[in-house]
Amino acid sequence: MNAKRVIGVLGLLVVAAGIAMLTAVPISLLFGGADAIALLSSSVITILTGAALGVVGRSDRSNLRVREGFAIVTFGWILIPLFGALPFLLSNSIPSFTDAYFESVSGFTTTGASIVTDVEALPHGILYWRSLTHWLGGMGIVVLYLAILPMIGFGAVHLFKAEVSGMSKDKLTPRVVDTARILWGVYMLLTASEMGLLMLGGMSWFDALCHSFGTIATGGFSTKNASIGFYQSPYIDIVVTIYMLLAATNFSLHYAALRGNIGGYFRNEELRFFLVTYAFVVAVVTLATLHTNFDGNFADAFRYGAFNIASVMSCTGFATSDFALWVPLAQAMIFVAMFPGGCSGSTAGGIKMVRVYLLLKSVSTAVRRLLHRRAVVHIRLDGDVVDDDILVKVGAFVLFYVGFFVAASLILLETGLDAVAAFTATATCLAGIGPGLGSVGPMSNYHHLSDTGKYVLEVCMVVGRLELFTAIVLMSPAFWRS
Amino acid sequence: MRIRSVLSVLGFILVVVGLLMLCVLPISLSYDGEDAYALAVSGLLTVGVGAVGWYVNRKKSGELGAREGFMIVGLGWVVASLFGCLPFLITGAIPSFTDAYFEVVSGFTTTGATILTNVEALPEGLLFWRSLTQWIGGLGIILLSIAILPILGVGGMQLFQAEVPGISVEKLAPRISQTARILWMVYVLLTVVQMALLVGGGMTLFDAACHSFTTVSTGGFSTKNASIAHYQSSYIEQVIIVFMFLAGTSFALHYRALRGEWRSYVRDNEFTFYAVLVVLASLLVFLAIPFGERDELGKVVQAAVFQTVSILTTTGFVTADYELWFPAAQWILLMLMFAGACTGSTAGGIKLVRILVLLKNGINQLKMLIHPRAILPVRHNGKSLDQEIIIDILTFFILFVLIFIVASLAMTALGMDIVSSAGAVAASLGNIGPGLGSVGAVDNYAHVPMIGKWILVFCMLTGRLEIFTIIVLLTPAFWRR
Numbered sequence: 001m002n003a004k005r006v007i008g009v010l011g012l013l014v015v016a017a018g019i020a021m022l023t024a025v026p027i028s029l030l031f032g033g034a035d036a037i038a039l040l041s042s043s044v045i046t047i048l049t050g051a052a053l054g055v056v057g058r059s060d061r062s063n064l065r066v067r068e069g070f071a072i073v074t075f076g077w078i079l080i081p082l083f084g085a086l087p088f089l090l091s092n093s094i095p096s097f098t099d100a101y102f103e104s105v106s107g108f109t110t111t112g113a114s115i116v117t118d119v120e121a122l123p124h125g126i127l128y129w130r131s132l133t134h135w136l137g138g139m140g141i142v143v144l145y146l147a148i149l150p151m152i153g154f155g156a157v158h159l160f161k162a163e164v165s166g167m168s169k170d171k172l173t174p175r176v177v178d179t180a181r182i183l184w185g186v187y188m189l190l191t192a193s194e195m196g197l198l199m200l201g202g203m204s205w206f207d208a209l210c211h212s213f214g215t216i217a218t219g220g221f222s223t224k225n226a227s228i229g230f231y232q233s234p235y236i237d238i239v240v241t242i243y244m245l246l247a248a249t250n251f252s253l254h255y256a257a258l259r260g261n262i263g264g265y266f267r268n269e270e271l272r273f274f275l276v277t278y279a280f281v282v283a284v285v286t287l288a289t290l291h292t293n294f295d296g297n298f299a300d301a302f303r304y305g306a307f308n309i310a311s312v313m314s315c316t317g318f319a320t321s322d323f324a325l326w327v328p329l330a331q332a333m334i335f336v337a338m339f340p341g342g343c344s345g346s347t348a349g350g351i352k353m354v355r356v357y358l359l360l361k362s363v364s365t366a367v368r369r370l371l372h373r374r375a376v377v378h379i380r381l382d383g384d385v386v387d388d389d390i391l392v393k394v395g396a397f398v399l400f401y402v403g404f405f406v407a408a409s410l411i412l413l414e415t416g417l418d419a420v421a422a423f424t425a426t427a428t429c430l431a432g433i434g435p436g437l438g439s440v441g442p443m444s445n446y447h448h449l450s451d452t453g454k455y456v457l458e459v460c461m462v463v464g465r466l467e468l469f470t471a472i473v474l475m476s477p478a479f480w481r482s
Numbered sequence: 483m484r485i486r487s488v489l490s491v492l493g494f495i496l497v498v499v500g501l502l503m504l505c506v507l508p509i510s511l512s513y514d515g516e517d518a519y520a521l522a523v524s525g526l527l528t529v530g531v532g533a534v535g536w537y538v539n540r541k542k543s544g545e546l547g548a549r550e551g552f553m554i555v556g557l558g559w560v561v562a563s564l565f566g567c568l569p570f571l572i573t574g575a576i577p578s579f580t581d582a583y584f585e586v587v588s589g590f591t592t593t594g595a596t597i598l599t600n601v602e603a604l605p606e607g608l609l610f611w612r613s614l615t616q617w618i619g620g621l622g623i624i625l626l627s628i629a630i631l632p633i634l635g636v637g638g639m640q641l642f643q644a645e646v647p648g649i650s651v652e653k654l655a656p657r658i659s660q661t662a663r664i665l666w667m668v669y670v671l672l673t674v675v676q677m678a679l680l681v682g683g684g685m686t687l688f689d690a691a692c693h694s695f696t697t698v699s700t701g702g703f704s705t706k707n708a709s710i711a712h713y714q715s716s717y718i719e720q721v722i723i724v725f726m727f728l729a730g731t732s733f734a735l736h737y738r739a740l741r742g743e744w745r746s747y748v749r750d751n752e753f754t755f756y757a758v759l760v761v762l763a764s765l766l767v768f769l770a771i772p773f774g775e776r777d778e779l780g781k782v783v784q785a786a787v788f789q790t791v792s793i794l795t796t797t798g799f800v801t802a803d804y805e806l807w808f809p810a811a812q813w814i815l816l817m818l819m820f821a822g823a824c825t826g827s828t829a830g831g832i833k834l835v836r837i838l839v840l841l842k843n844g845i846n847q848l849k850m851l852i853h854p855r856a857i858l859p860v861r862h863n864g865k866s867l868d869q870e871i872i873i874d875i876l877t878f879f880i881l882f883v884l885i886f887i888v889a890s891l892a893m894t895a896l897g898m899d900i901v902s903s904a905g906a907v908a909a910s911l912g913n914i915g916p917g918l919g920s921v922g923a924v925d926n927y928a929h930v931p932m933i934g935k936w937i938l939v940f941c942m943l944t945g946r947l948e949i950f951t952i953i954v955l956l957t958p959a960f961w962r963r
Binding site (some may be wrong): 066067156288329331333336352357360362365366367368371388390395396397398400402403406409414418419472473476479 | 548549552634770808809810813814817818840843844846847849850851852855869870872873874876877878879880881883884887890891894895897898899900901903950953954957959960
């Protein structure tokens with residue numbers, strides 16, 4: 001591995017983050033500028049450090065090897081939040097380093113788990129930066145999973161038939177930058193249109209901007225303590241619900257739709273499975289909470305069910321109701337719904353629907369094969385036969401995910417956290433959702449966790465965001481050998 | 483489907499169960515015999531029905547296909563339990579059919595979950611029958627896992643068709659029935675030795691027999707309300723730890739050891755993994771036990787080892803209320819409920835070989851990420867495994883977890899709290915017995931709503947019969963001709 005090259009690329013990424021940070025300065029000045037100096041100095045420090053790294057390392061980006069790619073991606077998600085935490089620290093909005101880093105990691109991994117008890121007390125520049133970390137992180141993920149990783153056959157997206165997206169793998173290879181530009185276009189468009197719709201619903205432009213960042217990145221940071229529940233507006237609920245679902249959809253489908261191929265949405269098995277599962281969970285939760293939590297008011301039960309389940313399943317983490325107080329069945333459904341996540345190639349986290357779907361298909365195939373031993377039954381996805389090889393990989397992924405969940409939960413339990421909080425905090429951070437249940441529920445936060453607990457959850461957020469393997473590979477001795 | 487050949491085999495099973503039920507009569511009579519009448523009637527009825535079913539259909543029995551195999555295995559446990567609960571119903575010891583059926587399914591599946599609040603109030607005959615159901619269930623499981631499931635190819639079990647040391651049909655014995663007979667001898671031997679050791683520790687012959695039945699079958703029914711904690715004897719606990727551990731080991735390995743091949747234990751990947759896991763898990767549990775000043779180190783270690791082995795081997799005996807330990811302890815135990823012990827033993831759960839294969843596959847996948855062009859097969863006991871078997875094992879695992887999730891959600895829908903729901907389902911699906919929360923170590927299942935009991939009955943049966951055997955019966959394709 002060429003460490004210099006890795007450092008060089010990381011330097012470039014840090015510079016980019018610093019420049020993005022600079023955009024928070026005018027926003028801050030617009031609202032009194034209490035945090036302008038902190039933001040300005042943070043971004044100067046970030047840009048200068050990044051530039052220094054870029055000089056130390058060679059910024060020669062040609063012929064990056066797979067190993068170097070893994071290292072850049074993983075260290076990128078560890079290093080950039082370090083700089084992202086500077087504004088919180090320098091403005092003294094979050095005085096403790098552990099807390100500031102937690103908040104920043106949660107932002108860049110588009111998780112949305114917060115340690116801030118009173119969000120509304122933060123100055124506007126900081127609030128903007130907090131939401132922007134989501135947006136930057138989401139952008140990074142889309143490019144990583146749709147433009148870069150498919151080239152090395154990694155991640156869930158490469159399971160897809162290429163034509164659906166109109167971007168075949170072979171055509172893609174030489175033009176990563178073009179693909180990235182197209183995806184960013186889609187990303188911007190979604191953000192801008194949501195912002196417009198939210199402003200139509202009476203939200204201020206600042207809040208609309210921050211919430212759009214949080215939605216499209218499936219992040220979940222809000223500028224209000226009560227999250228989207230603050231607005232008490234069915235219109236805003238509906239807009240955000242729709243955009244959360246759009247953000248959890250494969251972005252290449254959006255791109256295809258923009259080019260006129262609307263049918264791509266309907267032909268995509270993963271999206272269909274995602275929506276059917278979503279509808280099912282909403283139905284169960286609505287019925288479960290109807291009489292107990294909503295006094296038999298069906299419209300309310302449905303509205304809050306649809307919003308909060310979309311929020312959990314898209315891994316966003318906004319809330320309009322304190323679902324930690326719902327009946328046990330609804331809570332259990334929400335907990336289970338924390339695992340599958342959204343579609344591959346979206347900004348959502350979790351296991352990814354396509355993997356769950358393939359495993360369910362392989363279970364039904366296995367049952368069929370028991371009766372017809374000699375029959376050769378293939379699993380198909382979007383019409384293509386799925387290799388046994390891929391199934392084995394998908395299985396290994398899910399087991400690592402569950403194994404990681406179990407291990408991290410046990411560590412949290414050892415720190416003295418209660419079971420409900422420990423299990424849901426791990427599940428929610430691993431999937432990049434944000435709120436859990438119990439003492440880390442949507443109307444609570446992560447402030448009360450021990451430092452060890454916070455670092456464990458940071459690891460969960462990064463590892464989960466990078467679909468485990470990139471991060472786990474780095475921990476294996478074989479990676480560092482030779 | 484050759485339904486009549488299925489009926490003839492089921493009839494035969496009932497005759498065996500009925501005869502064993504009649505064996506309880508002398509025991510009942512040697513005490514006050516208040517349940518002798520019920521046992522005699524139930525035994526005769528079972529033998530009668532079984533004999534008729536067997537006799538009427540005997541000429542039709544011929545070649546049995548996969549479908550017939552699934553039918554026999556699935557219905558075998560269901561029907562045997564139906565007759566097995568007669569003594570409880572007739573004596574009125576358990577008046578409700580749901581409860582009686584739950585108790586007996588828990589017996590025949592070697593689970594050990596009970597709806598009885600006061601076990602000690604039961605007459606001796608019924609207590610003996612209750613323990614005997616687990617012992618019979620254990621016999622059935624050995625036959626199932628060695629002779630039948632590999633042929634049906636359930637959940638990667640074809641892996642053991644000829645590969646588990648010594649179970650090669652040609653090597654060990656010329657015929658399946660002989661294989662079963664040899665392994666049953668090991669089973670009986672273990673039972674008798676344990677019984678003698680327990681009597682040596684001061685247990686009554688009756689209690690020793692009952693507890694041996696439920697240890698060797700990894701069942702976990704006790705004749706005492708406080709389970710093994712009743713005896714407050716270090717020696718008895720140690721004996722039971724050893725025998726639970728042995729019962730969680732493949733019986734084929736025991737057989738080979740009896741023939742002098744001691745090393746086959748060490749050579750078996752699954753056994754090594756099992757031994758290491760017992761040590762590691764005991765250590766983890768030990769760390770999660772609050773350590774008071776007056777506690778002796780040895781006793782705490784023993785409590786940790788006992789509970790770990792009891793849960794991992796899916797037995798379910800208790801010597802301490804593990805819910806009073808640090809929360810981490812019960813969650814570690816919950817994880818162990820899924821693991822189970824070795825294949826070819828009487829233990830339930832996912833089975834360690836499956837977990838081992840999946841772990842090895844995971845490590846291989848990581849290596850292949852770093853070396854994309856490398857082709858690394860998963861090896862078990864020196865042989866590289868087909869990808870098909872890995873996928874079978876994978877689907878087994880997924881289905882196991884899926885049933886756990888769905889059943890737990892169903893239990894919460896009935897109004898149980900989340901921890902008790904998950905604990906009850908995990909303990910039933912893994913055939914352990916005691917769960918967490920309101921069905922924990924010192925509680926029982928009496929308060930579970932009726933539908934909940936039937937869900938748990940389904941879980942016990944499905945878990946015991948390696949999931950697919952039951953699930954396949956529920957698919958429309960199975961019944962289509």
